[in-house]
Amino acid sequence: MSTKSTIINLADRLIRQNGYHAFIYADIATRLKIKNAAVHYHFPTKGDLGAAIIDKSRDQFRTATEAWNELPAKIQLENFISMYSSIGTQHLICFMGALGPSIDSLPTVMQKALNTASSEIRSWLQSTLETAQAEGSVYFKEPATERADLIITSLLASLILNRVSGEDILKNTTNSIKHNLL
Amino acid sequence: MSTKSTIINLADRLIRQNGYHAFIYADIATRLKIKNAAVHYHFPTKGDLGAAIIDKSRDQFRTATEAWNELPAKIQLENFISMYSSIGTQHLICFMGALGPSIDSLPTVMQKALNTASSEIRSWLQSTLETAQAEGSVYFKEPATERADLIITSLLASLILNRVSGEDILKNTTNSIKHNLL
DNA sequence: TTGCTTACTTACTAGTTAGTAAGTACATTT
DNA sequence: AAATGTACTTACTAACTAGTAAGTAAGCAA
Numbered sequence: 001m002s003t004k005s006t007i008i009n010l011a012d013r014l015i016r017q018n019g020y021h022a023f024i025y026a027d028i029a030t031r032l033k034i035k036n037a038a039v040h041y042h043f044p045t046k047g048d049l050g051a052a053i054i055d056k057s058r059d060q061f062r063t064a065t066e067a068w069n070e071l072p073a074k075i076q077l078e079n080f081i082s083m084y085s086s087i088g089t090q091h092l093i094c095f096m097g098a099l100g101p102s103i104d105s106l107p108t109v110m111q112k113a114l115n116t117a118s119s120e121i122r123s124w125l126q127s128t129l130e131t132a133q134a135e136g137s138v139y140f141k142e143p144a145t146e147r148a149d150l151i152i153t154s155l156l157a158s159l160i161l162n163r164v165s166g167e168d169i170l171k172n173t174t175n176s177i178k179h180n181l182l
Numbered sequence: 183m184s185t186k187s188t189i190i191n192l193a194d195r196l197i198r199q200n201g202y203h204a205f206i207y208a209d210i211a212t213r214l215k216i217k218n219a220a221v222h223y224h225f226p227t228k229g230d231l232g233a234a235i236i237d238k239s240r241d242q243f244r245t246a247t248e249a250w251n252e253l254p255a256k257i258q259l260e261n262f263i264s265m266y267s268s269i270g271t272q273h274l275i276c277f278m279g280a281l282g283p284s285i286d287s288l289p290t291v292m293q294k295a296l297n298t299a300s301s302e303i304r305s306w307l308q309s310t311l312e313t314a315q316a317e318g319s320v321y322f323k324e325p326a327t328e329r330a331d332l333i334i335t336s337l338l339a340s341l342i343l344n345r346v347s348g349e350d351i352l353k354n355t356t357n358s359i360k361h362n363l364l
Numbered sequence: 365t366t367g368c369t370t371a372c373t374t375a376c377t378a379g380t381t382a383g384t385a386a387g388t389a390c391a392t393t394t
Numbered sequence: 395a396a397a398t399g400t401a402c403t404t405a406c407t408a409a410c411t412a413g414t415a416a417g418t419a420a421g422c423a424a
Contacts, residue, residue: 019284021203100342102201150358153339176332
């Protein structure tokens with residue numbers, strides 16, 4: 001793997017562990033046994049690196065969901081939930097949960113990338129819920145956006161509260177989502 | 183109001199706007215037209231100030247919920263949801279949403295305070311849901327913890343996504359909660 | 365009126381951190 | 395063989411940031 005993508009992966013993990021402002025170039029340099037300036041060679045500013053991380057996550061989401069394209073919508077929804085379980089298992093939070101709370105203190109390029117990412121994920125979930133309803137596997141009366149937002153917010157914050165509480169909140173919310181909303 | 187509590191209130195707002203690491207003592211000093219060292223006089227370390235903010239929020243939560251003590255549980259649950267609407271109206275996020283994601287990079291004193299706070303809020307919501315069910319105003323089959331966690335995670339992250347998306351996600355999730363969970 | 369406490373200011377430091385300029389070693393192209 | 399490009403290192407700076415030591419002014423207490 002190239003140094004550039006190793007930096008992205010490592011910085012991604014650090015940001016999702018400690019947040020954007022608590023992660024520093026020296027963390028990367030030390031662990032990869034390169035110099036500070038080498039990180040700047042690949043990503044001139046910290047905002048460039050941050051935006052690259054968001055873009056990588058957007059790509060991964062697009063790739064993953066496109067791969068499920070032919071599956072029944074209900075299965076796709078379950079796969080979506082599994083993405084969060086897998087993040088939780090690694091004791092991480094999602095990039096939106098890590099960066100969203102401090103969005104106002106982030107470089108503009110990251111703010112825009114984050115905004116786009118939130119649209120993409122919400123749109124996918126909304127339309128997949130609508131498909132599931134059309135396929136007869138999920139039933140709801142309220143607008144799909146409302147149910148989509150309920151599900152995604154719950155998953156996002158479950159990862160956060162997992163770490164704060166030390167308990168498996170995600171298991172609780174996942175059960176409740178499957179019981180009441182899917 | 184004393185300088186000390188003015189500092190707490192201002193720092194609270196700054197943390198909930200930009201996060202713990204993006205807020206600095208100079209922000210406080212400048213806005214209150216005092217010197218940096220005056221802030222250190224009241225709060226020797228940044229962690230002391232952070233912990234004071236969490237404790238203030240815990241007090242406010244306790245005071246608010248105790249005041250509703252005699253009301254029907256269903257009304258108390260609606261009041262709880264209203265607390266988040268009011269935070270959203272101010273374009274802020276809750277302290278748990280601001281501090282939770284970066285808990286691992288926070289001073290120990292803040293980590294403990296945050297952990298306690300999450301217990302207190304989750305316990306209140308769980309037992310209020312149980313009371314509501316006993317009073318016959320809410321119906322659910324899964325354990326109360328699961329439903330409580332679904333509701334609280336959704337409200338917490340709605341405030342975060344409100345700012346990321348620029349849309350009123352909290353309105354959507356609140357509708358969906360009232361439709362499906364209360 | 366002397367001493368003590370509170371709430372600061374002045375003046376400073378040590379450590380951190382993003383970012384840069386210039387140079388080097390090696391590989392690829394022309 | 396010469397020129398160019400890639401991926402760094404060395405060496406540095408400017409700005410920031412939490413925290414401290416010492417001093418001061420005002421009020422209160424004995």
